[in-house]
Amino acid sequence: MRLHILPLILFLIVSVLSDFYIYRCLTRRFKNRLWSRIQLWSAVLMYVLLIVAVCLPRRSGDNDVLLSVMWMLYAFLSVYVGKYLFVILDLAASIPTLFNMPRIRLITWIGVFVAVMSSVVMWWSALIERFNIDVKEVEIARTDIPEDFDGYRIVQFSDLHTGTFGNDTAFVSRLVDRINGLSPDIVVFTGDIVNSRTNEITPHIRPLSRLRARHGVYSIMGNHDYGDYASWSSLEVKDSSVIYLKQTQKDMGWRMLNNEYVTLHNGSDSLALIGVENIGDYPFPVYGSLVEAYPALNDSVFKILLTHNPAHWTDSISGHDINVALTLSGHTHAMQMEIAGHSPAVFRYRTWGGLYADSDSIHHLYVNIGAGTVGFPARIGATPEITVLTLRKK
Numbered sequence: 001m002r003l004h005i006l007p008l009i010l011f012l013i014v015s016v017l018s019d020f021y022i023y024r025c026l027t028r029r030f031k032n033r034l035w036s037r038i039q040l041w042s043a044v045l046m047y048v049l050l051i052v053a054v055c056l057p058r059r060s061g062d063n064d065v066l067l068s069v070m071w072m073l074y075a076f077l078s079v080y081v082g083k084y085l086f087v088i089l090d091l092a093a094s095i096p097t098l099f100n101m102p103r104i105r106l107i108t109w110i111g112v113f114v115a116v117m118s119s120v121v122m123w124w125s126a127l128i129e130r131f132n133i134d135v136k137e138v139e140i141a142r143t144d145i146p147e148d149f150d151g152y153r154i155v156q157f158s159d160l161h162t163g164t165f166g167n168d169t170a171f172v173s174r175l176v177d178r179i180n181g182l183s184p185d186i187v188v189f190t191g192d193i194v195n196s197r198t199n200e201i202t203p204h205i206r207p208l209s210r211l212r213a214r215h216g217v218y219s220i221m222g223n224h225d226y227g228d229y230a231s232w233s234s235l236e237v238k239d240s241s242v243i244y245l246k247q248t249q250k251d252m253g254w255r256m257l258n259n260e261y262v263t264l265h266n267g268s269d270s271l272a273l274i275g276v277e278n279i280g281d282y283p284f285p286v287y288g289s290l291v292e293a294y295p296a297l298n299d300s301v302f303k304i305l306l307t308h309n310p311a312h313w314t315d316s317i318s319g320h321d322i323n324v325a326l327t328l329s330g331h332t333h334a335m336q337m338e339i340a341g342h343s344p345a346v347f348r349y350r351t352w353g354g355l356y357a358d359s360d361s362i363h364h365l366y367v368n369i370g371a372g373t374v375g376f377p378a379r380i381g382a383t384p385e386i387t388v389l390t391l392r393k394k
Contacts, residue, residue, distance in 0.1 A: 022039055023040060049072050066195060142364070151391065157370075172204045176211055190331075222278060259277055261273060281315070319358050333374070349367075
């Protein structure tokens with residue numbers, strides 16, 4: 001969880017100005033000073049909460065500290081997003097006063113309603129919506145799919161971020177049950193199983209070990225899985241955390257593909273399942289190598305690539321002379337906000353969620369928006385996703 005100083009300062013300035021504006025409105029419009037006093041002292045308490053959250057050791061602290069910071073920041077946001085919206089609408093209501101006309105009180109009351117509802121939506125998204133699993137059925141229809149893989153079912157999930165659930169295994173267990181109930185031929189996990197430290201996965205080992213598929217469970221590393229978002233006493237301790245993550249997934253019965261591939265057989269046909277370590281755009285580090293994972297990239301074998309960040313597909317596969325038919329990614333979370341199929345993630349990633357193809361439909365990409373949360377513990381519309389990708393021979 002990275003907090004940059006300049007955005008934080010701007011955020012504080014906007015928040016303080018909003019509080020000052022609301023305080024002035026209450027003192028001018030109500031004779032009873034109770035409301036203005038509530039505004040003043042509640043604002044003081046919220047800023048104390050924010051200061052505590054910012055001062056806690058997010059990188060060097062354990063997962064409980066990270067969770068505490070996450071929830072404190074979210075509580076602050078759940079109040080101040082409403083305040084920002086009220087101020088904007090109340091300023092709009094006051095425009096007529098510039099022309100010696102009365103303020104439009106209806107717009108002010110709409111602002112009050114919008115402010116309250118924004119807080120309700122945010123807490124609904126944190127306490128209810130982020131646990132509502134969405135199973136998406138997608139068909140990948142291509143002429144080059146091997147004959148005996150027609151109807152082959154790949155179940156993908158991604159970005160579990162187990163640390164955000166702490167020791168509560170209820171959601172992870174329910175997610176596993178939903179996946180097993182889909183009768184997958186294979187299950188693939190496309191990275192970010194933790195937030196920053198491997199020990200976050202420990203409470204969830206037992207439910208994750210129950211995942212079953214006819215041809216096995218496969219996984220790759222995501223940018224959060226390398227410990228780059230935590231402070232370590234030494235490089236050796238950090239490396240041991242990564243080793244533990246790999247060993248843990250092996251113990252769970254998962255096969256990690258770290259710059260390597262396996263050949264999957266079905267009937268008399270086969271295909272290659274390739275997995276690379278994290279390859280991303282700035283500022284995300286590059287650990288993976290597709291050439292190392294599969295040197296003969298232009299052979300005739302049908303290939304499915306697991307790569308955490310969809311920027312890898314955009315930068316190095318789409319539009320390139322390379323025979324990788326289908327790529328499966330995660331990473332974006334749809335920024336944990338999606339309304340009517342639209343997400344602010346589009347301003348960061350052109351391929352932020354769903355199925356994509358390049359201009360000649362030579363290369364396909366599917367981006368799973370993840371099952372967990374990071375940064376803030378909510379999913380506003382962008383519910384946890386399990387994807388069932390069915391291969392269809394055209």
